[in-house]
Amino acid sequence: MTIFLDADTRVVVQGISGAMGRFQTEEMQGYGTRVVAGVAPGRGGEVISGVPVFNTVMGAVRETGAELSIVFVSAERAKDAIYEAIDAGVRRIVCVAEFMPVHDEIEIKRRVRETDTYLIGPNSSGLISPGKSKAGFYSEEVCIPGDVGVMSKSGTLSYAALLEMKRRGLGATTVVGVGGDEIRGTTFRDCIELFEADPDTRAMLLIGEVGGRDEEEAAAWIREHGSKPTVAFISGRSIPPGRNIGHAGAMIVGAKGGYQAKVDALREAGVAVAESIEDIPKLLGAQTVRSNS
Amino acid sequence: VLLLEHEGKGVLREYGIPVPDGVVLSLRDWGEAVAGRIAAPCVVKAQILAGGRGKAGGIRTVEKDDALADEVGALLGAEIKGCLVEQVLVEEKVEAAHERYMGVLVDGAEIVFVMGRQGGVEVESYFGAGKDSFEVVSVDPLRGLFDFQVRGASERLGIPAARWQGYVAVARSLYRIFRECDATLVEINPLAECSDGSLVALDARVVIDDGALFRQPRFAELQSARSGGSELMTRMASLDIQYVPIGGPVGLISSGAGLGVAIMDWVEREGSSISAFIDLDYAVIHGNTDDALKLVLEALDSDPAVRSIIVNFTSCGLRLDQIAGSLVSVMRQRKAQADKPVFIHMQGNRSNLAHEVLREAGLEMYEFLGDAVRYAARAAATVPA
Numbered sequence: 189m190t191i192f193l194d195a196d197t198r199v200v201v202q203g204i205s206g207a208m209g210r211f212q213t214e215e216m217q218g219y220g221t222r223v224v225a226g227v228a229p230g231r232g233g234e235v236i237s238g239v240p241v242f243n244t245v246m247g248a249v250r251e252t253g254a255e256l257s258i259v260f261v262s263a264e265r266a267k268d269a270i271y272e273a274i275d276a277g278v279r280r281i282v283c284v285a286e287f288m289p290v291h292d293e294i295e296i297k298r299r300v301r302e303t304d305t306y307l308i309g310p311n312s313s314g315l316i317s318p319g320k321s322k323a324g325f326y327s328e329e330v331c332i333p334g335d336v337g338v339m340s341k342s343g344t345l346s347y348a349a350l351l352e353m354k355r356r357g358l359g360a361t362t363v364v365g366v367g368g369d370e371i372r373g374t375t376f377r378d379c380i381e382l383f384e385a386d387p388d389t390r391a392m393l394l395i396g397e398v399g400g401r402d403e404e405e406a407a408a409w410i411r412e413h414g415s416k417p418t419v420a421f422i423s424g425r426s427i428p429p430g431r432n433i434g435h436a437g438a439m440i441v442g443a444k445g446g447y448q449a450k451v452d453a454l455r456e457a458g459v460a461v462a463e464s465i466e467d468i469p470k471l472l473g474a475q476t477v478r479s480n481s
Numbered sequence: 482v483l484l485l486e487h488e489g490k491g492v493l494r495e496y497g498i499p500v501p502d503g504v505v506l507s508l509r510d511w512g513e514a515v516a517g518r519i520a521a522p523c524v525v526k527a528q529i530l531a532g533g534r535g536k537a538g539g540i541r542t543v544e545k546d547d548a549l550a551d552e553v554g555a556l557l558g559a560e561i562k563g564c565l566v567e568q569v570l571v572e573e574k575v576e577a578a579h580e581r582y583m584g585v586l587v588d589g590a591e592i593v594f595v596m597g598r599q600g601g602v603e604v605e606s607y608f609g610a611g612k613d614s615f616e617v618v619s620v621d622p623l624r625g626l627f628d629f630q631v632r633g634a635s636e637r638l639g640i641p642a643a644r645w646q647g648y649v650a651v652a653r654s655l656y657r658i659f660r661e662c663d664a665t666l667v668e669i670n671p672l673a674e675c676s677d678g679s680l681v682a683l684d685a686r687v688v689i690d691d692g693a694l695f696r697q698p699r700f701a702e703l704q705s706a707r708s709g710g711s712e713l714m715t716r717m718a719s720l721d722i723q724y725v726p727i728g729g730p731v732g733l734i735s736s737g738a739g740l741g742v743a744i745m746d747w748v749e750r751e752g753s754s755i756s757a758f759i760d761l762d763y764a765v766i767h768g769n770t771d772d773a774l775k776l777v778l779e780a781l782d783s784d785p786a787v788r789s790i791i792v793n794f795t796s797c798g799l800r801l802d803q804i805a806g807s808l809v810s811v812m813r814q815r816k817a818q819a820d821k822p823v824f825i826h827m828q829g830n831r832s833n834l835a836h837e838v839l840r841e842a843g844l845e846m847y848e849f850l851g852d853a854v855r856y857a858a859r860a861a862a863t864v865p866a
Binding site: 264288292293294295297313325326327341342368371423426431434 | 589693696754
């Protein structure tokens, strides 16, 4: 099994008429994703890349039974698009927009909580269940099917880690790009709960980054409930406190969000922390073997 | 965008929060501007973006009128915490009976209102020690900050009931600034409580969300006026290149914020450091690949501190074959005397085609990112400057 997305999941693309929306729709179709609808206000009734277009998410859901939405609108309009998807009853939403206003994210986060919606992102690299379906930027060049549940704040860093795994024959059940902003809908902890419940996921890889408390919260959950071997890699140890380099969320404020606190919390929870992405396959391999024995 | 104190105080004043009478003087035009405008006792404050300027000598109290010009002259043009003091704020001195802390900020995915019994303390300390002297109140973004929440915090901090209404008024304005200006931090530290019960903001720290500048034109203008920076940084910004100078000997040209940071860490693990964080993701997306590669390579080649260069593209969204083509042509145009070794790694979308393009052009590339990083760090340590 997978989490969030499998071969049957019906996907609607919000913003299908834009350059990125159209290109990514074709990429997803090429991979096998079941793209059943697109949304572009005022373009209802058209067909783009073989996909029927609707004016509203509500219409798309009613006509096609879409279950997961991927949002390809600009950061300025992302709040409206996400509210629209939630109002239409969609409970799995992927948002790739970067630089979404913080106040919009705060309001969205509240709405997501009260409706039990899984919002992947914003500033997400998307989802892929290798060999089955994808919604976002991940491609077959970087990952293969396997038994590791992968979650990452960074897209590019996860590509690099997945490549290291692929070279040693390790693949993923699902890869979740949780997003690089300080605020995100679905957290590492949410992903870990789902991966724990997924029988096909035998081990997990958490790719974190300095800033925020998501890694510490994940560690606290693992400590209480975790049963599957977990490997983590945390980037940003060389970012000086108070400076913002890379992602908006990768910022150490005072005593909060530093590298060592995250590593300590994870190690105390029994998570193997890789010092380099090259060490990830070895740690995953070793741990997977141990869990089988 | 972090506002200077006087800019932040201007916003507070607009929203009805009392601030001391004051005047801003700059390096160019301070001359006689001081005389007669503000009477001693007053305070001269360096307008710089660095925190902790008080301890660093950036805030001076002036007791007598004839000493004012000297203090202004001494502070203007001085360097404090690495910042050139281009402006000072001269303010009337306010006698505070108590100094408090008040702020609205983003904590995780929540808005919190924070009040402190004592001002002058770093707010970060509320996450650790000093917790008892701070009240942290969670605010529902859809309902806003309620008066009762402010009264409750005031009571728990031991502030007498007769004073609560004053704090409620300041808190309401502070919250309105936070929401209406798309701020991620609005902080008054210290907030003076005078013996007559009036409240005056003695400092202001306001951070506006860069992601919201499209709907905050006045702050967008302020930022574009400020980000003059060096000519190089302006050129980088015009091509959508993310550029943060660091200062080490390894040049890094990369794409994607997360992997760029991980490589920065990795270079440090190998005993070296990068010269600058350079992310070409947006430059490539916006079609500036050729110009961006040319500009950053020229910048790294002409920087004598840089001794080796890593070029990394690990990408799913970008067309690596096209980027490889650009890289080949930029490398060909590279000046003959540019002999810094370049370590190329490309993996992901259409990387097989990219590798062919590089191979045909005779450019060496590395199969493993780790090798590119290690060789670059080693080369930076051994190549003479």
